[in-house]
Amino acid sequence: MKRIAFFSVTAALFLGSIGLYYGAPSLLKEPLLHLNRSLSGMEEKTTTAAMHTIHYLDSGAQPHPAPGQQGDTPLVLLHGIFAEKDHWVDFARPLTGQYRVIAPDFPGFGESSRLDDQPYDYAAHTQRLGALLDALGIEKVHLAGNSMGGTIAALFALQHPERVASVAFIGAPHGIRSPKPSNMDRLIDTGQRPLVAHDDDAFRAMMDLVFEKRPFLPYPILHATEQAALRNAESNARLWDAQLKDRYLLEQRLGDLQQHPVLALWGDSDRVFDRSGLLPLQKLLPQAQLEALPGIGHLPMMEVPADTAQRYARFLEGLAPPSALAPQKIQ
Numbered sequence: 283m284k285r286i287a288f289f290s291v292t293a294a295l296f297l298g299s300i301g302l303y304y305g306a307p308s309l310l311k312e313p314l315l316h317l318n319r320s321l322s323g324m325e326e327k328t329t330t331a332a333m334h335t336i337h338y339l340d341s342g343a344q345p346h347p348a349p350g351q352q353g354d355t356p357l358v359l360l361h362g363i364f365a366e367k368d369h370w371v372d373f374a375r376p377l378t379g380q381y382r383v384i385a386p387d388f389p390g391f392g393e394s395s396r397l398d399d400q401p402y403d404y405a406a407h408t409q410r411l412g413a414l415l416d417a418l419g420i421e422k423v424h425l426a427g428n429s430m431g432g433t434i435a436a437l438f439a440l441q442h443p444e445r446v447a448s449v450a451f452i453g454a455p456h457g458i459r460s461p462k463p464s465n466m467d468r469l470i471d472t473g474q475r476p477l478v479a480h481d482d483d484a485f486r487a488m489m490d491l492v493f494e495k496r497p498f499l500p501y502p503i504l505h506a507t508e509q510a511a512l513r514n515a516e517s518n519a520r521l522w523d524a525q526l527k528d529r530y531l532l533e534q535r536l537g538d539l540q541q542h543p544v545l546a547l548w549g550d551s552d553r554v555f556d557r558s559g560l561l562p563l564q565k566l567l568p569q570a571q572l573e574a575l576p577g578i579g580h581l582p583m584m585e586v587p588a589d590t591a592q593r594y595a596r597f598l599e600g601l602a603p604p605s606a607l608a609p610q611k612i613q
Contacts, residue, residue: 307502314500315368322375324383332413333400337393338386339367341378355447356382357598358423360411360431362456362581363525364477364511364518366392369428372497372587373452377595381424386414388431390521403524404531408437415445426450426594428583429554430525433457433532439542440535448601450545450594452583454552456525457532460559464552466491470526478518479511494551494579495586536566544570545597547590549578571597 319326324339357377359370370385377383387394389410390402400406411434415423424447425435432455439446460467469476477492479485485508489496499507511518544567550557560572573593575582582590 307505310500310502311506314502318368318371322371323378324371324374324385329414329417331417332389332410333397334389334410335395336386336389336414336417337367338384338414339371339374341374341381341383343382354422356384356420356423358415358420358425359383359385359452359583360425360427360434361385361388361391362427362429362431362453363521364391365428365431365581368392369581369584373583373591373594376588376591380595381598384418384420388434396517401524402521404433404437404528407434408441411438412442412445421445422447424448424450424598426452427455428453428581429456436532436536436539440538443541446542448543448545448598449539450547450597452547452590452594453580454548454555454557454559455532455546456555457528457530458536458555458559458562459530459533460556461561462556462558464554464556466554467556475519475522478515478522479508480515481512482508485511491553492580493585494549494553494577497584497587533562533566536563539567540569543597543601545594546570546572547582547593548572548574549580549582549585550574550576551578552580554580 316326319339323341325342326337327340328335328337330336359367359374361367361369367385367387370383374383374385388407389400390396396402407430415421422445425439427433427435427450432449432451432453435446435449435451436455439449463471466476477488479488488511546560546563548555548557548560548563557574560574563570564572575586575590578585
């Protein structure tokens, strides 16, 4: 009888959990996010900068500083348009033991505030990044960004070269004209906004566009993401148009980014920005370290986070003074 009661209770708990997972996903969103952040040693924090409340993830001081880094140069990870800070958490997991890692929600995105009377173009984003670093008391950083975030990283480095130790494009940056038009280019040219989802079908099409290898996303997280996209569709269209007016801004400025070490990890199967964009990037920045990622789409930090983080870590290690790396070579 006790055994029957045990199995009955276990089955009830299991069925109840399944019902909660799919029936009330909003209740599980925050616990799942908190668990994943904890596994990467990151904690959510907030600050106020440039008239916005900004939410960000921060790993704090690292227990085992990377060779030659001395713990004083954090990594700041910048998401793309309509993305958010938690898209970096799995990527950050192998890095937080050696570096302080910070991933903000840009003003206008994620949990950070969005104001109807404020601009959200590249000039505003670049200014706000400086304000955020000032609010956090950070003087110099390694900047890594995806898509819009990569462009902001480059523009900030051009405006404030003394504050940026390196720039990394984790996935193709926005603003380079690819010799071969991408799927998204063709949609834009027909007047569409392919990353602005007004209904379920448009959201699924957007997911197919940005991912080649779609990562596992728990249903409560995926559901919340879709609901936010649909709820903010009208406002997102305004932000999309603000970006589109600077469609090839990065290509116009990138040639001036000569004094910084640059890494570009570009998905070979990217349907947002075609991989042929590596050619003008190489021409504009011949000193950059460029890598095409076979079978990967627009968001490599989500599709293959461990591999992408390893490539980024090797790039950072290569920036350390030779004397700092020498003991590791002997071992």
